[in-house]
Amino acid sequence: xxxxxxxxxxxxxxxxxxxxxxxxxxxxxxxxxxxxxxxxxxxxxxxxxxxxxxxxxxxxxxxxxxxxxxxxxxxxxxxxxxxxxxxxxxxxxxxxxxxxxxxxxxxxxxxxxxxxxxxxxxxxxxxxxx
Amino acid sequence: xxxxxxxxxxxxxxxxxxxxxxxxxxxxxxxxxxxxxxxxxxxxxxxxxxxxxxxxxxxxxxxxxxxxxxxxxxxxxxxxxxxxxxxxxxxxxxxxxxxxxx
Numbered sequence: 001x002x003x004x005x006x007x008x009x010x011x012x013x014x015x016x017x018x019x020x021x022x023x024x025x026x027x028x029x030x031x032x033x034x035x036x037x038x039x040x041x042x043x044x045x046x047x048x049x050x051x052x053x054x055x056x057x058x059x060x061x062x063x064x065x066x067x068x069x070x071x072x073x074x075x076x077x078x079x080x081x082x083x084x085x086x087x088x089x090x091x092x093x094x095x096x097x098x099x100x101x102x103x104x105x106x107x108x109x110x111x112x113x114x115x116x117x118x119x120x121x122x123x124x125x126x127x128x129x130x
Numbered sequence: 131x132x133x134x135x136x137x138x139x140x141x142x143x144x145x146x147x148x149x150x151x152x153x154x155x156x157x158x159x160x161x162x163x164x165x166x167x168x169x170x171x172x173x174x175x176x177x178x179x180x181x182x183x184x185x186x187x188x189x190x191x192x193x194x195x196x197x198x199x200x201x202x203x204x205x206x207x208x209x210x211x212x213x214x215x216x217x218x219x220x221x222x223x224x225x226x227x228x229x230x231x232x
Contacts, residue, residue, distance in 0.1 A: 042191040046190040
């Protein structure tokens with residue numbers, strides 16, 4: 001599988017997970033002491049693309065897992081550093097709505113890109129005939 | 131430029147055809163058809179790679195414009211379709227010639 005298809009698949013995973021995390025945040029907008037979460041994917045991808053090279057650990061065995069390498073699984077990151085209200089809750093509903101819109105745009109983008117690439121592959125396999 | 135590969139297929143003006151073929155018979159051709167084909171295939175490959183790079187950059191949050199990425203993919207898609215159709219025509223022509231009876 002080409003890197004672009006792999007990255008698009010991971011991006012769809014990330015968008016799905018982020019949708020669930022945002023829904024979770026919105027559902028707990030009035031829960032005292034609740035801390036919102038976020039999904040980290042873009043930073044991981046940027047690091048994997050090599051423009052922001054992370055520190056790579058030396059590996060003495062090929063079976064060892066890479067630390068900060070080409071691992072692209074999206075992760076849920078809780079945001080414990082802020083507080084919005086007196087009860088310790090830090091969900092900002094406006095921000096969640098903006099994140100939601102951005103996330104659905106990214107999801108649609110990834111679906112369309114994936115469709116376009118698969119259509120190209122299908123076209124070549126069919127030799128231009130339907 | 132969008133759809134640069136088609137520019138080669140633009141027909142030459144009629145009055146120049148006789149002259150240019152006469153000139154080509156005397157002078158050696160600038161480049162062979164094989165070299166031209168290879169160059170155009172490399173261009174298609176470059177378009178595909180550019181689309182891949184732009185997609186990854188967008189997903190990493192470094193390219194802001196969605197339309198740029200969509201256009202790059204569409205350009206790669208169209209040039210690939212053109213290449214496949216040209217290949218089909220070439221194979222068709224070859225088969226037509228090999229079926230000829232003398």
